[in-house]
Amino acid sequence: MDFIIEAVVKAVKDLYQTDIAAKDVNLQETRKEFEGQVTLVTFPYTKVSRKGPEQTGAEIGEYLQNTLPQIAAFNVVKGFLNIVIADSYWLNALHTDILTDSFATAKPNGKKVMVEYSSPNTNKPLHLGHIRNNLLGFSLSEILSAAGYEVIKANLVNDRGIHICKSMVAWREFGQGETPQSSGLKGDHLAGKYYVWFDKAYKQQIQELVEEGQTEDEAKKNAPLIKEAQQMLQQWEAGDEAVINLWNTMNGWVYEGFDVTYKNLGVSFDKYYYESDTYLLGKDIVEEGLAKGVFFKKEDGSVWIDLTEDGLDQKLVLRGDGTSVYITQDLGTAQLKYDDFKMDESIYVVGNEQDYHFKVLFLILQKLGKSWAQGLYHLSYGMVDLPSGKMKSREGTVVDADDLMADMFGTAKETTEAMGKVADFSEADKNKLYRTIGMGALKYFLLKVDPKKRLLFDPKESIDFQGHTGPFIQYTHARIKSVLSRAGYVAESSTHDVTGLDSVERDLIVTLTKFPQTIQEAAANHSPALVANYVYELAKNYNKFYHEKPIMQAENENLKQFRLQVSAASAKVINKAMSLLGIDVPERM
Template identity: 75%
Template sequence: MDFIVDATLKAVKALYQTDITAADVTLQQTRKEFEGQVTIVIFPFVKFSRKSPEQTGNEIGGFIENEIAHVSGFNVIKGFLNISINDEYWIKQLYTEIAAPTFGTFPAKGERVMVEYSSPNTNKPLHLGHIRNNLLGYSVAEILKANGYDVIKANLVNDRGIHICKSMLAWQLFGNGETPESSGLKGDHLVGKYYVVFDKEYKKQIEQLIAEGQTEDEAKKNAPLIVQAQQMLQLWEAGDPDVMSLWETMNSWVYAGFDATYKKLGVDFDQYYYESKTYLLGKDIVEEGLAKGVFVKKEDGSVWIDLTADGLDEKLVLRSNGTSVYITQDVGTAQLKYDDFHMDKSIYVVGNEQDYHFKVLFLILQKLGKPWAKGLFHLSYGMVDLPSGKMKSREGTVVDADDLMAEMEQTAKVQTEALGKINDFDEAEKQQLYYNIGMGALKYFLLKVEPKKRLLFDPNESIDFQGHTGPFIQYTHARIKSVLKRAGFVPGDASTLINVLDSVERDLILALNQFPEAIMQGARDYSPAVIANYVYELAKTYNKFYQEKPILKAEDENVMQFRLQLSSATAQIINRAMKLLGINVPERM
């Protein structure tokens, strides 16, 4: 609330002859047990006033009350100045600001941000961990866009290496020419099937070699399958035409499968990078680092960086045979991304098992003097667990993303049909509703928790229409749309204003008014949880209003039109907030 901040700056200047900035003023929503709507934290001003927090608060409060016509009173509780703003202001705010389609939109900042997420391996389908990754990356990108950033959504695909060759070799040896078309399997599932086949056959060979007298370590190195896979990788790196052709064919199957999963999940990308094209990057930067004295070459020819003074350890950046390691590739890819887009910030959405890797990566880039390195950020997130026995698993260890999404739709169907409110829906409407509810439940449950926290995902709990869930918020939106449709509501103007608000009406306007701040905080924290919890509280506040205040049977036309406008603005904000989470809100349920 800029006018409160401005008045506070004037008060401190007039009362204590001190210039402060807007950054020195902390505003909070007034706690429900106290009178007022906006609270100013007084403690920072005590050093200027040289008086107690209570006396300072009373002086500043008195100044602001005289300065601003909309301020109807104030009270001071210890070091907190609670300001009451009259109903006329809030009613006008609803009609002129909150109800406008532009409310909560921000002008372009002139800053570019890349959000890199997904980063799948092309030897298996996406799983539950990928779902959290994709949803976090997509939502953070949308929230940053809403804040006025120019956002690039990037996906670095891990499409090379020994794990890819394992799937290729197993298909070659055991596949009998099977294709997605002949098997009826999605391409990523088919390739994943042969990754599992490789593992099973490899273990059989290890057991056989151990039975013949080899140690376990010897057997793992000497098993014919792993030797053949390593040979295939060497052939790939040498550009062997037959190996390259098989690699391209199987990868094309996987990409088609990924695209179908991404579409169902509702995420997209502006830019793809492929490790097959980036894995040799970074060697020139190693030379640059050697010249700058950032890296050190040892007697065997290997190149290292010593980070012990920074609380880390020594890190290999180039092997003695001249081949790069993952950190080298990542250094080179970071430079490539910057050269392509010259972004101000680059956010890596990667699980917390890679925390150390990104500390090392960012520190190396800083020591190399890359000016853009200060804009790098690792959005670290925790694992997702499931209650045992809730979901099928393809390999017994991970939950397949496609299976999970199908299960969510089925659960949504069962629970929705049990409510018996969609008998007049045609079949296409029903299927769309099951999809919207199932995906809304999944997305909301995974996004409402702060990214860093590990979470337990319970599919049935996530589709509770009365709980802290996506379907509860979706149902609230549908309820509002039903009321507006029955009323034949057309958004009004100031001519329908009322003069006095009930407390529950005022609370709802206050909740709506916080939407821009929620967007700003979500962007500052890179946290969709801020938006998710904001929109849940908004839906709860609306339902309280709906239960306590008649809308279509209001005491007079002006009151009805006002409450319809309030409802319309709430539906609009719920819709926009949920879109930032990648969630669709149905018009009816």
């Protein structure tokens, strides 16, 4: 509404001989109980008008109505000037903006951003928490791209470290040469199986040592399996050929498994980074920090940074035996990513249990004098629970991503068939529809909630064709497509000369015009939830329009074509909004 802002600036100048900046004009959406679409808060102008807020609002409103043909009327409620925008403005927006191919497609803004998400460990398959991570990262990338950014979608694979060695040790000890082919398991599931085995066997060894008289802390350090894993990590970093070969073999199994999961989840990446390639760069940065006096070395040879003056604590950045810790490789990876792409912003999509880690990481990079450290951002998201409780991967009770997606397919099939609307679908079309609905339900449920909030995912609740769900929005799209198909609607040949709007028609068009701004706000706030909730409101508004305003039985052909145009615009925006969430919408349901 830039034209209103410009007119308000001019009104204050002409009425009260005072210059104000456009950025200081506060426009809000009019509350539903009042007439109008845009509201100006008038209190800031009473100082220059030297009148009460209501009289000031009336004077500005009258000025705007007299000078702007787009304004049909106004009303003042206390200190709020509610502006009624003319129907001609909304009809013009429908034809010259919303229905065009370029609607909600921002021009390049010249800024480059990297979104790092997924970041799996190669010792286990992806689980429900990873699903939220992947969906947030992919959707945010799509939203940023639509908002005009150049986006690089990155995946940092945690392919080294003590946790990886645990799976390797367990396979070497208990595997008897088992492979994905011989077991019938996906490679990531096979690696995860041995990670769980390690933990069970390790706990048994701890218990035995405690029974022999050691304290629990002593037993945790002295258990043969953990010593073997630590030795394997040292051998890996020393380049031991047998260890490296086993590492390559098992990681290869895992990557094949991940690829299947990513494809089914509908996410992709432009760039992969591997911690096995970056941890040495981190060691170089540790040496740089020692030389600059940012880090210090303890008697055992370990390297630390003291962040107590910054309200944090001392942080280990390199072990005494020379092996790296997580922050070592994260320092190296951050530098490598910037060297590769010189991006303006680097977003890390990581759960909120790592909030402290990223505070430390970003602060260290700032203390090292990295100019680009100011552009680092942690998209901290809450954990996902099921009604049964929190997941614990080491105990083998993880809610596996592949299993969950399969369950969503089954639930979508059961729910859709119960409605009895797929009798004329082929088996292939049915299966495609079930997958579309199941994945749409899962994705929408996880994305409609603000990323920072923890959420409880209920698979059955997510597949509800009448609720605040993905299937409700998908069904709305299919309904519109059915109407357009039955009408034989062709966009290029549809014309009308409607000049006035009913309130439900106006509300729908107003909602459609908000889509570009919603994309910008979602990008600025790193929140796909803003797009998710917008498209739900749009679907609700369309369904109200559909039920209150006959389309095929409209009073005349002119009105029918107009309502078909509004329907086509709604379907287009629903499709694009859902695509920004990584969700497909069916043509029929």
